[in-house]
Amino acid sequence: MNKFSIKDVNLWYNDFHALKNINMSIPANEITAFIGPSGCGKSTLIKSLNRMNDLVEGCKITGSILLDGQSIHGNIDVNALRKRVGMVFQKPNPFPMSVYDNIAYGPRTHGIRSRSKLNDIVEKSLYDAAIWDELKDRLKKSALSLSGGQQQRLCIARALSVQPDVLLMDEPTSALDPISTAKIEELVLKLKNSYTIVIVTHNMQQAVRISDNTGFFLLGEIVEYGETQQVFSIPKDKRTEDYITGRFG
């Protein structure tokens, strides 16, 4: 089953053509990785999936993106879309408030006021993000006092707190040390059972380790998209092969 169907998507930042004729389907409950040199449009595409690009002035998009068969540009509340399609960013970005309030912010935004409900959500989200044991005695502490790796798992927990279907992750480990990276990869593999995950990574080993499908981007185009095994062992396109074997700028 496809979570997202992306058809003929073109995107411009003012005059700059950043995405060119993107067509791809993103299967549910699998991990899809976007790889490619920097500036090739990976972030742009992932941000189109929850319409974070709406915030960029001069950004124009054509084509269609369907989420569970329904257009995300049609008659839809963009806040409801972002609740369904959560996002984790490159640099951990916890809010300058306590661990508890960071997690409770999302549910509160969507109208949950009951203290006991919020307590449950905070515990469950932190538990699912594999950080409950580390943080359960520090819920009142400022989130900014945590280590980078903890902050990123907190941000994952924060994204989970509003019960999304999809988790978009834009280079979530690029600012982290190897041990924190390994923890996040393990977590992502575990989360795949309950969520559809799209992850941008500049680290090809990471794509091989965790993803089911891989899309290779170059200059705003998707050069190759398929099962990760296939893309990395028998790439169909010469440019993909050059890139994954490191013969590329």
Place this chain on the structure above:
Amino acid sequence: MQNFKRKKPSDIILFALTWLSIGITAAVLVLVVGYVLINGIPFIRPSLFAREFTTQNQSLFPALIGTLMIVGLSLILAVPLGVFSAIYLVEYAKRGSRFVAIVRLTTETLAGIPSIVYGLFGFIFFGVFLGWGLSLMSGSFTTSIMILPLIMRTTEESLKSVPDTYREGSFGLGAGRLRTVMRIILPAATPGILAGVILAIGRIIGETAAIIFTLGNVARMPNNLFDTGRTLSAHMYALANEGTHPGEAHATAAVLLIVVILINALSSWIARFIRKES
């Protein structure tokens, strides 16, 4: 000695200049504060704080209350207006739009106008045209216009210094713009906004020209919003002008200084408190 030898001459000169500058700055501060306190404190006595001003007691109490009222009223007027205008400019208006450019130019121009011009404008517009005369209303409206650009500018700067990653985080959870601004951006910007408010308070307290033109300079406590009065600075100006009570003038200066120090301490305490909360 070894350490010293390895330093380049330019380093030593820079080092010396830095310390010289620090020394001069600190010396000027100590000199001014010391001068005011040493000359003023011996003349501080209970009669200076009598409820009513008389030619015998030269009480500064009505002026002290007048100062607090003017500061309070103009903050009530200017802070919400300035903060919300800045929020509009930074968070809502399109970046680089014509309208924003015009508003910026206007506030920058307003910020550069000498205070006596504000005083004259306030006198003519609030005092004469609106018929408010010399009063707390005329005075506080005038000073609030005077500090509005300052509040707007400092608020804009603090809002801009809140990282965009906070906005992304909030929008990414499905929060709207209003909630993002109120719950995430504004709390993060509060210390900076308060710093602007402290500067604004300093400007109001130090103001004489605009105050004398609009509030007046009558040594009594205003009975209502349309009553005249004076502030500590205006009071000092009057005492120094008359020259008959130099001791009381010095004492007033000392009290003024202490008030400013207290307000600054209070504000930074509030800023620290807010930062701890969030």
